[in-house]
Amino acid sequence: DQQVKQNSPSLSVQEGRISILNCDYTNSMFDYFLWYKKYPAEGPTFLISISSIKDKNEDGRFTVFLNKSAKHLSLHIVPSQPGDSAVYFCAASAVQGAQKLVFGQGTRLTINP
Amino acid sequence: ETGVTQTPRHLVMGMTNKKSLKCEQHLGHNAMYWYKQSAKKPLELMFVYNFKEQTENNSVPSRFSPECPNSSHLFLHLHTLQPEDSALYLCASSQDSPTSGETQYFGPGTRLLVL
Numbered sequence: 001d002q003q004v005k006q007n008s009p010s011l012s013v014q015e016g017r018i019s020i021l022n023c024d025y026t027n028s029m030f031d032y033f034l035w036y037k038k039y040p041a042e043g044p045t046f047l048i049s050i051s052s053i054k055d056k057n058e059d060g061r062f063t064v065f066l067n068k069s070a071k072h073l074s075l076h077i078v079p080s081q082p083g084d085s086a087v088y089f090c091a092a093s094a095v096q097g098a099q100k101l102v103f104g105q106g107t108r109l110t111i112n113p
Numbered sequence: 114e115t116g117v118t119q120t121p122r123h124l125v126m127g128m129t130n131k132k133s134l135k136c137e138q139h140l141g142h143n144a145m146y147w148y149k150q151s152a153k154k155p156l157e158l159m160f161v162y163n164f165k166e167q168t169e170n171n172s173v174p175s176r177f178s179p180e181c182p183n184s185s186h187l188f189l190h191l192h193t194l195q196p197e198d199s200a201l202y203l204c205a206s207s208q209d210s211p212t213s214g215e216t217q218y219f220g221p222g223t224r225l226l227v228l
Contacts, residue, residue, distance in 0.1 A: 041221065102158075
């Protein structure tokens, strides 16, 4: 049973436009959500996070939105740049079993010049 | 060196070999983790260490044996692996006794191929 799902394995966006990556979860106990970015031959790099007490968190070009009722979060990147091309993972954790980050399968984002 | 480092970066081994993966974190963190990433699957948590004590073993087969001699170093000893164990093995660390809201920082991974 996959508790965190990224249903789009890949996404292609024009440079300068908005990239929207989506993530759905099933466990209502999750209260902290993160996005990681991964380049080939490197480990995942923390990008941005959001606590369940918020519905939006912004950091520069990156904004994460959380819709608790829909158990859905999204990452918006605007404007998209070629260096944003990478695999993006969403992850979630809960106070119970707090050490355990549960990851989605990842979405490969390609930014076209 | 800064961050989380892992050696070797690539490893090819036979099913009867014994090898070890090494992870070192230079962040002053107290918790360390081993993850496995197989092709087209999510990252799977394998082991968690907090202040050198193992606090989680996520139903990992005994052919994988972790060791944490101190808060900065983590090893994964491999013995009689199977071809399906071929994957990217990632080490991560986080600051304190884990609570929800803790960000984990990852190493570059060891890409393992079992023949």
